[in-house]
Amino acid sequence: MKLPSIKLGPKPKTWDLIAAALIAVAVAVATLNWLAAQRLEPGVSLSGGTTFAFALVQVIVTSSSLMVLGKTAKEGTLWGNLAAVGGLFLGLSGVLLAAALWVAA
Numbered sequence: 001m002k003l004p005s006i007k008l009g010p011k012p013k014t015w016d017l018i019a020a021a022l023i024a025v026a027v028a029v030a031t032l033n034w035l036a037a038q039r040l041e042p043g044v045s046l047s048g049g050t051t052f053a054f055a056l057v058q059v060i061v062t063s064s065s066l067m068v069l070g071k072t073a074k075e076g077t078l079w080g081n082l083a084a085v086g087g088l089f090l091g092l093s094g095v096l097l098a099a100a101l102w103v104a105a
Contacts, residue, residue, distance in 0.1 A: 010077070012077070012079060012080070013075060013077055013080065015068060015071045015072045015075060015077070015080050016072065016077050016079050016080035016083060018068055019065065019068045019069075019072060019080050019083035019084040019086075019087055020083045022061055022064055022065045022068060022083075022084070022087035022091075023083055023086050023087045023090060025061050025087075026058065026061045026062075026065070026087050026090035026091045026094055027090060029054060029057050029058055029061065029094055030058070030090065030093065030094035030097055032054075033051075033054040033094065033097055033098055033101065034097065036050065036054075037101050045101070045104050046101055046102075046104075048102060051098050051099075051101045051102035052098075052102060054094070054097075054098040054101070055095055055098035055099055055102060058091050058092075058094035058095040058097075058098055059091070059095055061087065061090075061091040061094070062087075062088055062091030062092055062094075062095060064087075065084050065085075065087035065088040065091055066084075066088055068080075068084045068087070069081065069084035069085060069088065072084050
């Protein structure tokens with residue numbers, strides 16, 4: 001009895017891996033921002049500089065994801081497109097989180 005072979009599609013290209021790395025960076029920065037906010041005692045807020053730095057890094061990740069989306073769309077890779085859009089949305093949500101914490105500071 002021969003088992004059927006399962007094909008997952010084309011091998012990921014370099015830009016697909018870069019888009020996946022941007023997702024990981026966006027999640028890591030948003031998690032660090034959230035943990036920094038949760039670690040504080042009630043009534044104490046993050047400094048304005050810290051939240052500005054988190055917001056700036058997330059804006060950079062979002063812009064980079066948008067640029068990578070243009071590159072993956074040109075190459076026509078579905079997984080790269082999905083990963084770049086995911087990085088874009090995660091970066092934007094991180095920007096919103098950092099901005100909300102900045103306003104609270």
